[in-house]
Amino acid sequence: MNADERWFQGHLREIDEAECWELVRSREVGRVAYADEHGPMVVPITFAVDDESLLFRVAPYSELARHLPGARAAVEVDDIDYFTRSGWSVVLRGTIESLDSDDLPAPEARPTPWPEGQRTMHLRLTPEVITGRRLLEA
């Protein structure tokens, strides 16, 4: 450790579960980590929070449609400030289920993907574990 690091490194603090959910609800984009035949993969995804689960929409025949349903996954949601070198990150881990049209929430509660494309497959992550950490300014 050099002098620069000693003085300017930020402080990590755990975030409790209630605040994790509050933070996740404040964002619309996360990154979903899953496994394919080449190992771990991670891509951005738009989501909506439905009770204590995350909803996604993906295109049928996409990589996500091939690998997410029934699989374990982790979704990371964060807000990072380069200027102050601070921020927070929440990770939700669990198994992804594919939703039938009967199981969908009301239209206004469904996720709105940002990119173009027919994203007609609805998926839900109900996390078994949600953890978060905040990096406070040094």
Next chain:
Amino acid sequence: MNADERWFQGHLREIDEAECWELVRSREVGRVAYADEHGPMVVPITFAVDDESLLFRVAPYSELARHLPGARAAVEVDDIDYFTRSGWSVVLRGTIESLDSDDLPAPEARPTPWPEGQRTMHLRLTPEVITGRRLLEA
């Protein structure tokens, strides 16, 4: 698809490898996806670019130190604008190697972790594949 989505969804474009590296060099924080005994996991990490590889520093005895060395991983780097619903994302995939002190680059080229803590284990991801996508404003 409803009228709202038809008019406001953004356009996805592939980013070539040279521009992927340029974008990765413009950022200091990514999210590393790896596997632990509960499946896929993903957390933010500060990195430095060394030639065409990413360098990280982690704390010995940390979860990352337990799971990354020798393992396959993916690192996602992005910049997402909520106002315009646009942005870019680059993913680098490969195997993580642990570096001996002899293999470290010059001090000024090493990563500077933002959080406090003795992050004395140096790791390198040399990607086999680097891919990127840009989401253009609708």
